Amino acid sequence: MASQVVNLRVNERSREFLAAPGTPLLSSLRDALGLMAAKRGCAQGSCGTCTVLLDGRPVMSCLVAVETVDGASVRTLEGVARGGDLDEVQSAFLEGFATQCGFCTAGMIMTAEALLDRNPDPTRAEVVEAISGNVCRCTGYGPIVDAILDAAARRRKEDAAARRKEDIAARWGTADIAATPGTADAAARRRS
Amino acid sequence: MRYKTNPIDRTYFPDEPAPDFNVIGSVVQRSDALGHVTGRSSFFEDLSPPGLLHLKAHRSTRHHARLATVDTSEALAVPGVVRVLTHADIPNNVFTPLKLIGVQPDDEPVLAEGKVRYLGEPICAVVAETEAAAQEGAARVRVGYEELPAVFDVEEALAEGAPIVNEYHGHNYFTYEGHHCRRIRFGDVEAAFAAADHVFEWRYQSAPIEHAPTETTGCVVVPQPDGRLRIHSDTQACFFTLDNTALILGTPFNRLRIVGGTVGGGFGGKVDVAVEPVACVAAMLTGQPVKYVYSRYEEMQVSSPRAAERIYIKDAVTADGRIIGRKITLYVDAGAYSRHSPYGTTKAAAHLPGPYSIPNVWADCHCVFTNRTPSSAMRGFGVTIGDFALESQMDRIARALGMDPLRLRLRNAYRDGDLKAHRKVAEGTALVEVIQKAAEMVGHELPEEYRRMSSMDGGGR
Amino acid sequence: MARLRGRGYASVNYPTGMNLGGDPSQALIHATTTGTFVVSLSSVDLGQGLKTVVAQCAAETLGLPMENILVDTADTDTGPHCMGTFASRGTHRVGNAVIMAAAEAREVMLAVAAEELEVDAGDLETDGTGYIQVKGAQERRIHITDLALAAHFTHGRTISGRGMFLKEKNDPVPETGEMDPDSCQAHACTVAVVEVDDETGVVEVLEMHNAYEIGRALNPAMVAQQVEGGAWMGMSHALFEATEPYYPARDHGPRDFTEYLMPGAADIPAYHNAILERPAGNGPFGAKGIGEMTANAPIPAIANAIFDACGVRLDTMPFTPERVLRGLDELRGYHD
Known part of the structure; x- marks a missing residue:
């Protein structure tokens, strides 16, 4: 079958590319779009290193045929930090020594982003359940769970x-946003 | 503080000077962590040079067989397949990775030649424009086998009349300076058994274990304008891989360059030089970049596991809990080829009889060939499974004597100045102290006599 | 049915360095014009943190802050030889090589600073923040940035150093096994607390207490990573892992992570870890290698805890529910 044009909104940019039918989303991200953060650990949905957000939901991108999600919105680890500022999950992983070899990290962080987007105050058990499809061979998981709770x-x-x-701004028509750079911005971004 | 540290207890070695450092002993952020959390760390597979070809192996479906026919014509007919490599394409096809430190003989083909010795052994390498075409091509190689009897059990492999696994050795064991095993002979173990109040003998067994790194083994080889090959690899040892690859290719060493150093977990599984040589040959023959990366299945079943070990331990013990003799027979299942197992078996011998001072020790450590996936290095190999056996043995002895298992260990623990079974004088020992500390941590009461024991000054034995 | 609790112990030692030696590692260090020191290596960081810990060794030896150190590694065209990352040798071998290179570079740095400050090099010290100063007269000082510029453009001096660590190769005596295999030994004692479900045979590790003697904790957070990650791997080996579950039979081999079982985040015990330091004379700042050994003691500690819990002695790894149940059946006098 011939390749077809696929349109995706990736990290809030419109991307158009050719893909042969059945091409995994992971391969399109890496090979066609040059987004290398998502990793290929097994290519069969058993390790979670390729996890990205598809219309806000975490998916193993090695299992998604890209032509079936034409028009969808995709978020990868490259789209998490803005303007060089790490987001809370990234900061928590960094400062919490939740990375060792780093190969599972992208998938772990994207899984965590999805969890915190739908549940801002997860219990430890909910974090554990959320990452149950993501394999880590180095850390023993404890520091990763701690980092996600810390990020939350x-x-x-x-x-x-x-x-x-925002409350102050609404009431008084101004707020000293400069005193806490990026904060209102970040919150507004996530809610959008 | 968002990271974990473990408390450092300085009371056990009070004579050590207090540390006085600027950055040593401090928590310093990992230099690689920022790249990891932003997805910018570059692993070997994140390189995608133009014109990249993909390599996939056709693998043996038999445990032990002669190769009657290898037909690559159907594979070559698959659209996108560029080339199919066999052993005839590999300049020096037979190698062993530890030849660099003098281990011989060469006993393993890069691509099977004449026969296969384990299920999954690579026979042909199919090079294609896409990964799918390489896979399809590999599936279409037709091999005619003449099945040979196989042996899977280490003791059966050493029995008379067992099928010979690896002709380069001529028998199913690795030879150590003319001996059929690596040996430790220290004191008179038979006299110890005669003098002992108790003799305990038990058997231990493990199964092969996979490293299971999240990133599989692989490389991308890129031919350079000056005719050299740049090899992007997740090897654990750049020059070790370079040197072995150059020897296999028969090229000067400076024709190759390895670039690596960001590795998605190793655990010992990425020192086998498993993918680089054949990928280099493919790159040389095609003049194009070539990627060879293991699938998860290959990583699980074809890449070297931690060796299965069988260990018999026979101990001579006095009524008051002194171990006066220990006799150990160890079988390390190397699988079909040496790789790093002869080294691991010697390392196992050096570790015996564990961290205890036992005046009479006898050990025969066999490195045995069987028709299974060759085992190799893995985190602590030679020691990890030995520790399972040795420390299970200690627990059983303690229970048989009705003794506190920590006191049994403290009584027999090695101290500074003790002569080990391999005749090296122990120094810097601290077994006594870690046992005392662990006892303190869990509220395991030790009598004063045991709390006062020390690794130094005779140790209070 | 019951959940039976037990406690098990194991104490171990582990050798640092390639068995029998003969495994060199090299380091080269040079200062750029602005006083950044580039540590050139070919050593591989597998995720254990080698790049970070050798940068600490360089900073400590040079007496400079971490920001002044760059590690450039794992390229055979630009880095000097390293035997590789295995055998718990990285921190020990490469750390020693880096210290040696940094000490040589420090000597040049102080010699150039002595010329700049018109004092004797022996009277100089580093303050750890980037200044080289006269002992007892701290106002007479020069910053490494100015010093490196001066070294290049005024004195024509290379601030550099070479380092190499080699433990000479030893050959065992084949008749007796006499040999010198290691550089030093680290130590550990693990106490595992488990619960065994006597109906399902499932073993749950509830607590793990680990006491480690590691010479020197060069970076305590990375030590904690090794201890906890290794404890998890040891538990995984003990309870789950096998590429041939019915060894020596070759069948039923797992093919992926849905078949090759390992404990998940839900299965981790409560860890209680402690560190002792008895520095090794030949270790970098006394450190011993612990990358590998952290998986070792948990395995027998769990085996012994299972016996303590339910009386089943498992002498075959892994300790699967099937093996536990067969053991319990045997204790109860059942046979298949």
Whole structure:
């Protein structure tokens, strides 16, 4: 069968490329779009290293035939940090020593992003369940679970601060946003 | 503080000077972590040079067989297939990776030649424009086998009349300086058994274990304008891989360049030089970049596992819990080829009889060939399974004597100045102290006599 | 049915360095014009953190902050030889080589600083923040950035150093096994607490207590990573892992992560770890290698805890529910 044109919105940019039928989304991201953060650990949905967000939901991109998601929105690890600022999950992984070899990290972070987007205050058990499809061979998982819980706490705190500022801004027509760079911005971005 | 550290207890070695450093002993952020959390760390497979060809192996479906026919014509007919390599394409096809440190003989073909010795052994390498075409081509290689009897059990392999696994050795064991095994002879173990109050003998067994790194073994070879090959690899040892590859290719060493160093987990599984030589040959013959990366199935079943080991331990023990003799027979299942197992078997011998001072030790450590996936290096190999056996043995002895298992260990623990079974004087020992510390951590009460024991100054034995 | 609790112990030692030696590693260090020191190696970081820990060794030896150190490694065209990352040798071998190279570079650095400050090199010290200063007269000092510029453009001096670590190769005596296999030994004692379900045979590890003696914890957070990651792997080996579950039979081999079982985040025990330091005379700042050994003691500790819990002695790895149940059946006098 002939290749066909596929359109995706990837990390908030429209991308158009050719793909042969059955090409995994993972291969399109890596080979056609040069987005290398998602990794190929097994190519059969058993390791989670290729996890990306498809219309906000975490999927193993090695299992998704790209032509079946034409028009969808995709978010990869490359689209998480903005303007060089790490987001809360990235910061928590970095500062929490939740990475060793780094090969599972992209999938872990994207799984965590999806969890925190739908559940800002997860229990430890909910974090454990969320990452149950992601294999890590180095860390023993503990630091990863801790980092995701830490990220959730950071994000809640940041969102609360942003809401406070928006509240002030709405009431007084101004707020000293410069004092806490990026915070209101980040919260607004996620809600959009 | 968002990261974990473990408390450092300085009370056990009070005479050590207090550390006085600027950055040593401090928590310093990992230099690779930022790349990992942003997805910018570059692993070998993140390189995608133009004109990249893909390589897939056709593998043996038999445990042990003569290759009657190898027909590559159907594979070559698959659209996109560029070339099919066989052993005839590999300049020096038979090698062994530890030849670099003097281990011989060469006993393993890069691509099977005449016969196969394990299920999954590579026979042909199919090079194609797409991964799918390479896979399809590999599936279409037709091999005619003449089945040979296979042997899978280490002790059966050493029995008379067992099928010979690897003709380069001529028998099913690796030869250590003329001996059929690596040996430890220290004191008189038979006299110890005669003098002992108790003799305990038990058997231990493990199965092969996979490294299971999240990133599989692989490389991308890129021919350079100056005729050299740049090899992007997840090897654990750049020069080791370069040197072995050059020897197999029969090229000067400086024709090759290895670039690596960001590896998605190794655990010992990425020192076998499994993919680079054949990928280099393919790149040389086609003049194009070539990628050879193991599938998850290949990583699980074809790449070297941790060797299965069978261990018999026979101990001579006195009524008060002194181990006065230990006799060990170890069988390391090397599978079909040496790889790193002869080294691992010697390392196992050096580890015996464990961290205890036992005056009479006898060990025969056999490195045995069987018709299975060759085993090789893995995190702690030679020691990990030995520790399972040795420490299970200690527990059983303690229970048989009705003794506290920690006191049994403390009584027999090696101290500074003790002569080990391999005749090296122990120094810098700390077994006594880690046992005391662990006891403290779990509230396991030790009598004063045991709490006062030390690795130094005679140790309070 | 019952959940039976037990506690098991294991104590181990582990050798640092390639068995029998003969495994060199080299390091080269040079200063750029602005005082960044580039450590050139060909060593591989597998995720254990080698790049970070050798940068610490360089910074400590040079007396400079971490920001002044770059590690350039794993390219055979640009880095000097390293035997490889295995045998718990990386931190020990490469760390020693880097310290040696950095010490040589420091000597040149101080010699150039002595010329700049018109004092004797022996009277100089580093303050750890980037200054080289006169002992007892700290106002007489020069920053490494200025010093490196001066070295290049005024003195024509290369601030550089070479380092290499080699433990000479030893050959065992074949008749007796007499040999010198290692550089030093690290130590560990693990206590595992498990629960065995006597109906399903499932073993759950509830607690793991690990006491380690590792010479020197060069980076305590990375030590914690090794101890916890290794404990998890040891538990995984103990309870789950086999490429041939019915060894020596070759069949039923797992093909992927849905068949090759390992504990998940839900299965991890509560860890309680502690570190002792008895520095090794030949280790970098006393450190011993612990990359591999952290998986070892948990295995027999779990085997012994299973026996303590339910009386089943498992002498065959892994300790699967099937093996536990067969053991329990035997204790109860059942046979198939």
